Amino acid sequence: MISVDTSGRKSMTKPGQTAHVIADRLRLALGWVTVLTLAVSTGMAFFYAPTDAVQGQAQRIFYFHVPLAWVAYLAFFLVLIGSIGYLWKRERRWDTLAHSSAELGLFLTTLVLITGSLWGKTIWGTWWSWDPRLTATLVLWFIYLGYIMVRQFTTEAERGRRMSAVLGIVGFIDVPIVHQSVVWWRSLHPDPVVLNANGPQLPGTMLATLMVNLLAFTLLFLYFLLKRIQIANLEAAAVEQKRHAALVEGQRIG
């Protein structure tokens, strides 16, 4: 008997005895490791890292803001990989990777903009400034909003996948622009403190806190991504099953 497992994959054995059980358990384990790492990283951000002498408590926003920006970059890099893979191979799994990453990247960039704005209000005294880094990040947000909208509003699914893949490749050009904007142009935004030409510009405790937060948010991103891909596979399997059922019904009537 052919059955469809929780990942949407077809399997020749009974559900519950196949590799998807291991995959489900690994996903669950990843979820718990993520929760634990997030608890530690948040604790470090509030209680371990010293208070910044100039910025005060508001500097701690940095421990959420920077990891969110890092995972957003990672998400858009995966959109690039998935888009190239899809245009090259025309296999649905590449498109699933790109689409899932784009949705997550858009969500994370929204949080980057919100946390940055809260930090800006405290330190700069304004919620928003048309600074190169902020503007380039907003452009990035609109590019991936466009990516999602192209898929939603294209009547032919295959055409939507192709158009969004092109947008996913072209849109990635903005990621290095966002990152380098503080170096290339005069900007209010602080310079990179970790990927700095002169090495990390942070005291050890702050750097350690940032690194643990980077790990926690990367694990969280992977957990969300795997869950999002699982949903996409299940939804595709349901569509396939409906199509097959309609075909069987048509043959029976005919």
Added chain:
Amino acid sequence: MLRSLRANALDNGTLYLLVAFVIVFTTLAAYLAYLSRRLRAAQQSLEADAGSAAGEETAGR
């Protein structure tokens, strides 16, 4: 952090830090809840379709 909260009451920096923390983690929790609900719905839809397809196949025979 706690010492500073007690000493300075709630200054602007601390307030915005707490707001950022609440926004980030409630949004992440909401997104997780959305994904879990969508996953459950997809699983149920697939199971229901598989059940009705099996029923139709039996009826067809």
